Amino acid sequence: MSPRVDEQNQQIRDRRKQQLLAAGAKVFGERGYAGTKISDIVGEAELSHGLIYHYFSSKEDIYIELAKTAFMTSYETIRRAVQSSGSPYERLKAMTEGIFATPRESGHFFLIALQTNTSKTVPEEALAISREYSAKTLDLLKDLFQEGQKLGEFIQEDPMGQALMYSSLLNGVVFTRLTYPSLERFPQIGQILRMFTDTRFVKE
Amino acid sequence: MSPRVDEQNQQIRDRRKQQLLAAGAKVFGERGYAGTKISDIVGEAELSHGLIYHYFSSKEDIYIELAKTAFMTSYETIRRAVQSSGSPYERLKAMTEGIFATPRESGHFFLIALQTNTSKTVPEEALAISREYSAKTLDLLKDLFQEGQKLGEFIQEDPMGQALMYSSLLNGVVFTRLTYPSLERFPQIGQILRMFTDTRFVKE
């Protein structure tokens, strides 16, 4: 085969794989690992039943790839915000605003992450990825809170406790937004920041 | 049969049903609706495969009964706290402390509630129960915040928004505690209250 044809084939393969991953994210998110049938995924992707096994070796394989995307993307979002410029308070504010400005599609990845941490039916490897990135994410947040405390912007509490509280709050609020998709003015970012900010520190 | 025997049989039936419900709560919580097999439940309860159908008409039936317990118990806990005596701040504090003093077992019911709201594989009726009780719970919380605002104890923000934020925060924190069961001093109740309390209001 000519290089020209190889290249076209590769494009088709890439496109199909993306189709299947997008369909998988939606269906795994909505129905969970055990509740998702191969026929659900290929049905959503509008491809035939057998074809999925030319792109993934198993149902577990697809889920693991999606879990990787979910945790790595979330980690990267937070890492970029924490390591950007500005005061700790400004970075926390920008990060929080950024998280709630994400498109609707990311809800599926949030649900996949949630299931990975709560369901014993999920592939082991996905849980390992979650553990790894969750620890790294908490460390980043802990450093941010520590820095803000030194500057007097944040209240003086155990920084890891603050990191856990912030991450809990994000999870809870994202969950509420998924449950009530019509909510418009929720959450108030200022109120989230209020929980961690020193009252003597004047907010912009 | 004599009444004596009837009574004994009824006791056995009640006990078996409780065994199966307890086993179901654990396994449904850990594995989700679709990921739970009848054999998982009877295995956990140490009863034979066929027996479960003498107590429940189907897998859906068991799940619905458990979902009812989950949502009704949660609603009742909050209703009692909101309608007790004391200032709004005191009631919010007591409620929050009470929620995080609950036994480990209730984690399974939390996970069942979570799945009911996020998984499309769950019996329809369970979702209907969730909707009903969630609305009633939010209304109770809204009234509590409204009352506290009139007294100047809570910050002046849309009371339903406060109710949603409080409920989000609870969900997030409970989830974090399930993910990191070894956490001892988490959460700090004072910090949760701080989010809703007027700074001019002196906390006890």
Next chain:
DNA sequence: GTCTATACGACGATAGAC
């Protein structure tokens, strides 16, 4: 009241034609 055996359908994965 409790158990084992089984019917019946569904699902993950593979084979092989085009």
Next chain:
DNA sequence: GTCTATCGTCGTATAGAC
């Protein structure tokens, strides 16, 4: 590269013995 047909297994629910 894509599809249809099929294998083997597993899971819900029922039947019937004890």
